[in-house]
Amino acid sequence: MVKLIALYRHPEDQQAFDDHYENVHAPLAQKMPGLQRLEVTKIAGTPMGEQAPYYLEAAMYFESEEALKQAMGSPEGRAAAKDLMGFAGPLVTMMIGEVTATGERV
Template identity: 50%
Template sequence: MAKLIVMYGTPKDPAAFDRYYFSTHVPLARKIPGLEKYEISEGAVASSAGPAPYYLVAVLHFSSITALEAALASPEGQAAAGDIPNFADGGADLFFFDSKEV
């Protein structure tokens, strides 16, 4: 299993972020080939030190790192990644990795 984690910084206008994210970005991201599961955080994002500087965390699941890399390189993956600056004025950090259960 491989994961792509996107951590969105707090936007200037959270309501506008939510409108765009759910009406435009999520439908784009759902078209990414090989996407098996798409989760997002609900409510405030916290850390062990208290509130985190993130507004929303998205976790996208793929069968392997190879599938994830192919997905990011696809036209759909490029469209979704290219869309991030259209709504994420608080910034976005993307992390991707292969994972295993322990």
């Protein structure tokens, strides 16, 4: 399993960012073929109580790197990428990671 990770730095207008992310960007991203899970985390701070350099983290899970590449090249993936660059291009850092260990505690 792989995930596409997006780390967003603090936007100037958090309310406008949140509104766009929740009402426009996330719904576009959720239409990407092969997407198994979209997990969004609003960063609360560091363990030392300081403000973290990032405001939001989003992780999109796919079965394989090939599935991720196909999703990104799809019309839905291109629409999500175009939207991302329009509202958060300067704020976002993107990475791809391989998920090697899982285990949820109940």
